[in-house]
Amino acid sequence: MGIPLTRPAPPRLSEAAALLKEIEDRGHFSNFGPVNTAFEADMIAQMFNGEGACLTVCNATLGLMLAVANVLRDQPGTRPARRMMSARSEAPRYALMPAFTFAAAAHAAMWCGLVPLFCDVDPRDWSASAAAEEAMLTRYGRQIAVVMPYATFGFDIDLARYEALSQRHDVPVVVDAAASLGTVQRDGRGFGSGFSGTIVYSMHATKSFATGEGGLIYSADRQMVADLRTMCNFGFGKARNATMLGINAKLSEVGALLGRLRLSDYDRVLNHRAELVARYRAALPELSFQPQRQNRQAHQFCSALLPNRLRRHRAAIQDAMAKDGIGTAAYFSPHLGQQDFFVEQAVFGALPVADNVASRVISLPLFDSMQAWEVDEVVASLCQALKAVRVRPLRPIQPIMQAGQTTPAAPVAAASLSRLPRQRGGGVTRVVVSAERSS
Ligand SMILES: Cc1ncc(COP(=O)(O)O)c(C=O)c1O
Numbered sequence: 214m215g216i217p218l219t220r221p222a223p224p225r226l227s228e229a230a231a232l233l234k235e236i237e238d239r240g241h242f243s244n245f246g247p248v249n250t251a252f253e254a255d256m257i258a259q260m261f262n263g264e265g266a267c268l269t270v271c272n273a274t275l276g277l278m279l280a281v282a283n284v285l286r287d288q289p290g291t292r293p294a295r296r297m298m299s300a301r302s303e304a305p306r307y308a309l310m311p312a313f314t315f316a317a318a319a320h321a322a323m324w325c326g327l328v329p330l331f332c333d334v335d336p337r338d339w340s341a342s343a344a345a346e347e348a349m350l351t352r353y354g355r356q357i358a359v360v361m362p363y364a365t366f367g368f369d370i371d372l373a374r375y376e377a378l379s380q381r382h383d384v385p386v387v388v389d390a391a392a393s394l395g396t397v398q399r400d401g402r403g404f405g406s407g408f409s410g411t412i413v414y415s416m417h418a419t420k421s422f423a424t425g426e427g428g429l430i431y432s433a434d435r436q437m438v439a440d441l442r443t444m445c446n447f448g449f450g451k452a453r454n455a456t457m458l459g460i461n462a463k464l465s466e467v468g469a470l471l472g473r474l475r476l477s478d479y480d481r482v483l484n485h486r487a488e489l490v491a492r493y494r495a496a497l498p499e500l501s502f503q504p505q506r507q508n509r510q511a512h513q514f515c516s517a518l519l520p521n522r523l524r525r526h527r528a529a530i531q532d533a534m535a536k537d538g539i540g541t542a543a544y545f546s547p548h549l550g551q552q553d554f555f556v557e558q559a560v561f562g563a564l565p566v567a568d569n570v571a572s573r574v575i576s577l578p579l580f581d582s583m584q585a586w587e588v589d590e591v592v593a594s595l596c597q598a599l600k601a602v603r604v605r606p607l608r609p610i611q612p613i614m615q616a617g618q619t620t621p622a623a624p625v626a627a628a629s630l631s632r633l634p635r636q637r638g639g640g641v642t643r644v645v646v647s648a649e650r651s652s
Pocket of ligand 1: 273274317363427
């Protein structure tokens with residue numbers, strides 16, 4: 214592949230032999246050792262304006278699970294074992310999240326006994342639509358146990374709105390900010406700084422803050438982070454004495470070392486990535502991008518939307534670019550409401566914007582060592598592919614009807630297996646619920 218979608222470049226441990234030896238000599242390999250403690254302190258100082266507290270975890274998915282389990286501890290009728298056992302007989306409790314996101318948030322909610330409830334997204338920035346969230350909160354009320362927005366592709370979603378929403382509806386908020394480490398929010402502080410809910414970031418090899426595997430949980434609420442630390446270590450609130458629900462989600466000392474090394478060089482990495490994305494944007498006026506802000510956005514890939522009239526040709530465009538040796542992807546297509554498991558397990562209505570965004574999205578290459586001329590090559594290949602499909606006659610698309618749908622445009626609504634009648638052969642009947650629309 215000439216230009217891959219991504220070329221993960223976590224810090225080179227082979228060049229950090231002395232630091233690795235220090236860990237070996239110390240004999241302290243995990244359990245919030247000194248490297249981890251220093252890394253968390255560095256992150257608070259450099260990423261979060263010195264405010265609040267953070268906790269490393271071994272990946273963001275477990276971080277999301279911990280964060281959701283933690284906010285459920287305070288809610289009536291949510292004792293974990295009881296919740297699992299009685300899920301069939303009690304009214305479901307929901308985790309509200311946008312459909313246009315990664316599977317991790319929905320899985321985390323389900324591991325905590327919640328039913329994912331999908332809402333539509335905003336056509337401008339592709340994050341959860343405020344109107345759709347409000348409509349869901351009004352409709353489902355206290356059945357919504359947690360709101361889980363996604364800071365889409367590192368975009369600085371309005372956290373002040375979520376503070377207000379949390380107060381108004383008395384519902385906790387857990388933000389999936391997997392790609393956001395290094396994004397600067399509108400007030401100039403690092404994204405998440407001062408937020409009183411929980412925010413979870415990823416340090417996966419494909420993220421801009423790449424270490425390999427790793428995650429970070431942040432909150433301005435220090436007690437919440439302290440509780441999460443206990444949960445993250447088997448729930449041991451006292452010496453080998455579980456005082457709350459727990460799991461092992463700790464980051465190793467080597468993982469924390471990777472984080473410290475990444476942080477030392479991160480500004481340069483992010484600025485370089487931002488310059489490359491600016492070059493893409495300037496060269497591709499036909500494509501739609503998230504709004505551009507003065508403040509910095511961390512970029513994992515360069516995500517853009519194809520023009521509406523060309524969306525049916527996305528696969529052909531990607532194939533043509535692959536022939537030129539250029540790797541692309543289409544995150545997040547299918548969106549959650551189009552994935553087999555969640556069609557059966559989740560609840561949702563019409564998702565017209567998510568459908569549209571997912572059908573048009575294309576992820577273009579971006580990596581630390583990428584050069585400006587490589588962006589130009591990607592752009593040239595993409596423009597050539599766009600030109601080629603534009604002259605090709607459009608094939609009429611057959612509307613896809615699903616069992617139980619009333620019109621092709623009607624939503625596939627789903628509910629948990631336990632609540633649905635089974636079809637002959639063990640399948641699940643899909644039912645249609647009324648459409649939830651965003652503004
Ligand atoms: C939006 C989103 N949430 C969560 C995750 C999960 O992160 P991790 O791989 O660290 O578990 C990812 C990973 O790609 C992601 O893109």
